[in-house]
Amino acid sequence: MTAGRLSLRVVALGYLGLLLLVPIGMVFYRALENGIGPAWDAVTTPPAQHAFYLTCMIALIAVPLNAIFGIACAWLLARYEFRGKRLLDTIIDLPFAISPVVVGLALILVWGREGWFASTSVIFSVPGMILATIFVSLPFVVREVEPVLREEGIDQEQAAATLGANTFQILRRITLPTIRWGLTYGIILSTARALGEFGAVAIVSGKISGRTETLTLFVEDRFQSLDLAGAYAAALVLALIAVAVLALMTILQRKYKDH
């Protein structure tokens, strides 16, 4: 064990500890400082419960939609050559490059009062938040499924075709089973992103407590209202979800390599 190696390890672990671990530990501490009781009360108030349900509902709509179109786009990109393919590739990556605030602005400009498709039921209400969430979580499924489809190649699908399977049967019996790990991983990443979205939904929702607040908006709202207990308690819930997501991601990554 050389001094060099040890010092590298210390620096790396120290950096990670101070940047990631200890702060997260503080959240756990602060949230549960006065015991589980008060923390539980803070996250079971009606606005908190509503925020939780709203967050889940938005994710339950946005993620499956992105999954379906993610598979479709991945299939197109992995199997075909066509003009504008690179453009399609770039557009799919755009949500990674746009600030959430710009996303919110964009949606207001399209669906707001003076927008291109002016509508009163999009901005300041749930459909707008769904659109924002779809935007920011769009690329994950495509990006995880596409390499799997590309790598597995077309042979299995062609073999199935020669054995008499039509396109739907090929999709159901061959393509989907082949991509299932990539798809699952992509859905998990997409869900984590959807649950964690803040900036875009902050703008689009109007942050109306009890009506258009997601859990992330609720955290900010409690903080700005100086209800630190409420803020930390809600943050704890989100942090626990994040840890669960991390665990799932790690397990799946190991599964990936088995195949």
Add this chain to the structure above:
Amino acid sequence: MSPPPSDVSVIEAPVSTDSSARPAKPAGARRIRSGPLIVGGFSVAWLTLIVLIPLAAVVVRSFEGGVDEFWNAVTNPQAVAAMRFTLIVSIVVAAIDAVMGVLIAWVLVRDEFHGKSLVNGLIDLPFALPTIVAGLTLLALYGNKSPVGINVAYTQAGVALALLFVTLPFVVRAVQPVLMSLDREAEQAAASLGAGPIYAFRRIVLPALRPAILAGVALAFGRAVGEFGAIVLISGNLPFKTEVASVFVFSRIESDATTSAAAVSVVLMAISFVMLFGISYWARRAEKA
């Protein structure tokens, strides 16, 4: 010119099983591939509605008052201050990410210790944790009520800290696989020729990692420039001091100054696009080499 690989050939869409239902086609006529067309059409429509139209609206709105108003909006002193601060802090953060990212990746790949796989999993935490929670966690430890007496709330350092958190994984994850697949023999050969470990690292390992580091840095920079949720609590959003471009845009939206917001947004988007195109163009060049 060589023939394309076989995985380009097309899967046929389901065709009616009764051949008499379709008129016989002359030899050489192509079957119409309906499957891919439909899927392609839906995908394009989806992307257009969800991504392209909204972004187009921003660009259009930014020029609503003509080039003059666009220019005024982006040269507004507060806007300029916000953008300058954003760029500088993002560059600084990206540079720190580059160094620490390589270091952490090195330790994760070359070192062995108990709990290493846990640490490896931890790296993805910034991807899994909502940004607002990230900001709050940093505030808990390094803010007003800091148990260790470090208070970076309302400071530029606080903004940098939040950005370091959210951009941590990019360089690490970009470098790790390259480091893992590196041929150790080159380093061993260098050692046998008398090179010390630092020299060998600088001359042999680092050049091999360079593309990955740059790709990770570009992603980190792009993310930092647009970050909102992690910063909004810790920075205090003091104009001309700790206000970043995204918060500035947010405040413009709240004041209903959407044109001005759109103009600055366009600048932000332009920076991001340059980053995106830069990486992919350059990754393609590196691949051909």
Add this chain to the structure above:
Amino acid sequence: MGIEARNVTKRYGEFLALDDVSVAVRDGSLTALLGPSGGGKSTLLRVIAGLEEPDDGTVIIGDEEVTNHPPQRREVGFVFQHYAAFKHMSVADNVGFGLAVKKRPKSEITKKVQELLDLVGLSHLGKRYPNQLSGGQRQRMALARALAVEPQVLLLDEPFGALDARVREELRAWLRRLHDEVHVTTIFVTHDQEEALEISEQVVVINEGRVEQSAAPQEVYDNPANEFVMGFVGPVTKVGDRLVRPHDVQVFEHPGEGTQPAEVIRLARLGFEVRAELQLGEGDALSAQLSRAEADLLELAEGQIVHVRIEPVVSPSA
């Protein structure tokens, strides 16, 4: 079912993969499409299968024109070079796939699958997964899978290309025996001329998108249509501007009728064969192939002067 490809042309962009190719395959025969890589033989096979669409030409299977039919409707069994095993299914489910797609009753499928597994020698491996099988076993599974739906035609695309030399030889002979038992019209693609000559009844030599020759194996070897076929199908050595088979170079100790003097430049002893590189008086170098016995009789040694007569048993017609 006989198979016919008529005037098939296929382009990939600027590249002409198949140039007005016509091939006829007899019902029940085992035919080899032989040629160098990139020459178009796999493309032709895939056109016949319906996995590629020709730009021009027709494909006829039996008495039905299938040019516009998708692969699902052509009743062709196809075996891929890299097996195309359904990795997420067991061996039994792989083999039974075509029957499951046709919604056959489960008992029928189970019975048929076991029959086929027995036929290809994988009787007890039904519950395994493809990644637990060796390459040779996977290919036999692929064959069983293709045969399960009782295709009219069996197409194999370099079926043994991904396997070791020894396994290749075994499976080659096994394929021949299988064909004798099952009698399905079979076409296989290979770049290995030994493989083609050993087991097929008809060899179609394809190069640069064109058919060079289509005939029985012996015919292709003894009466090659042109220099390319001659060189591809067996060893050749160039004498002046003629192509000659090395074993047609007769070597003698003493001069005789029609012989020329030559110096032995190099000798290579390869087990049973001896390959001698000779130099004729005028400076032409050529290769002669002798058995060990012949070489010993002549007491061949490097530097020795011998007398050669070239009497080609084989020569190109063109």
